[in-house]
Amino acid sequence: MLPLDQQLGIIKRGATAIIEERDLIEKLKRGTPLRVKLGVDPTGADLHLGFSVVLRKLRQFQDLGHHAVLIIGSYTAQLGDPSGRNAARPMLSEDQVMAFAAHYLDQAAVILDRSRLEVRPNGEWFSKMSFMDVIRLLAKTTVARTLEREDFSTRAAGGTPIYLHEMVYPLMQGYDSVAVNADIELGGTDQTFNLMVGRDLQREAGQEPQVCITMPILEGLDGVRKMSKSFGNYVGFAEPPAEMFGKLMSISDDLMWKYYELLTDLPLEEIAALRRGVAAGSHHPMRVKKDLAKRIISFYHSPAAAAEAETAFERVFSNREAPEEMPAVALASLPMKAAEGELDVIALLTGAKLAPSASEARRLVQQGGVSIDDVKVTALRIRMPAVSSFVLRAGKRRFARIVTGNREPS
């Protein structure tokens, strides 16, 4: 194992809080592998960079020689974690959760070393508890304490409902720590309360309390709200390189430093140097952001794919050309409502899936957001170009190649 201070350096990178750091040092000093717990509630969603922050931290512990324990919330996911929520989540069935869990593990394996991972569904212990056991667990905390949490107090103040089962959630998560005898638990800062409950329950159970390490919540592409599928501001693990590149380039300059710290392994000193360079004007922020995108894409795909994505990006956005690859749609397959020799632009846009509805397509045209072979479309019916295929573009980044079936004029 690495010397203590080196381990600490890696562990502390990006972390918002370590409760308590001296406890952590004590545990590390023993030189034996620590049990590092991360609880996840699979909901069926595809993993995105927001999830990767805490998964990467867990991986770092694996690489340091510690023992990673991934708790699958087969029971807790059914309740839905109220953390950071302003409304209750729909409840899921255990079967659903376990099906989602398989999907989750497949994706998480991109980051974690699956061969050294202990996976435990928390139904393993919760299914064996009697109602009386549950009551005893409930007796470990008070309503006032639970209500102190910001998400609950906001809801209480705003008049939105808080259900009893939501209030049980932190106790369940805390009990997981007792069940697996965790030395350390990882989580987002929004998990702080839940993590702390684990310490209390362990202490009561005669265990040494876990160290809680909280990681920042990663802002999504908008730079404001947390990265989340429902906000549409995310980058998924499985997205194509070009898509990732484009999305990452759209983050704000300020945000990119946080992405560097939490999503790459570039040493902090080097990140700081880049930052100074941008501030001093010796580095162009776009260049630095492109490197960020390439680093991330190299991890999820490959360095070659990252380089390709960059080229494609420059082609489309810097040189304003059409991308090399885009979905091809046969004109004949579209329900055109145009006279002979004319194109029905609305049918074109909806048929090629560049617009969700005819009304939306009409709006796009009216606002000047549609072009055919780089010529802005100004009418809903236009003359059929005498080419074998043309590029249809909607907005900045939606493209399709329309194959007309015409012969290329000689």
Add this chain to the structure above:
RNA sequence: GGGGAGGUACCGAAGUGGUCAAACGGGGCAGACUGUAAAUCUGUUGGCUAUGCCUUCGAAGGUUCGAACCCUUCCCUCCCCA
């Protein structure tokens, strides 16, 4: 159990019989400007076989020439009291 308030489009929030597909703000989308950054400005934001038609204002009925608005029943939430 008693009393009060309320459920409106993606979200927040006006509207309380016709001029309401529904003000305003946020978000989204598009355009301008750019480094597809941020900021800013402008436009737009239910659907369709489109000078009209259809669906939408918690659900179902009803009154009316006409209902998001009035009545009835039901479902849901919040607050106060017990």
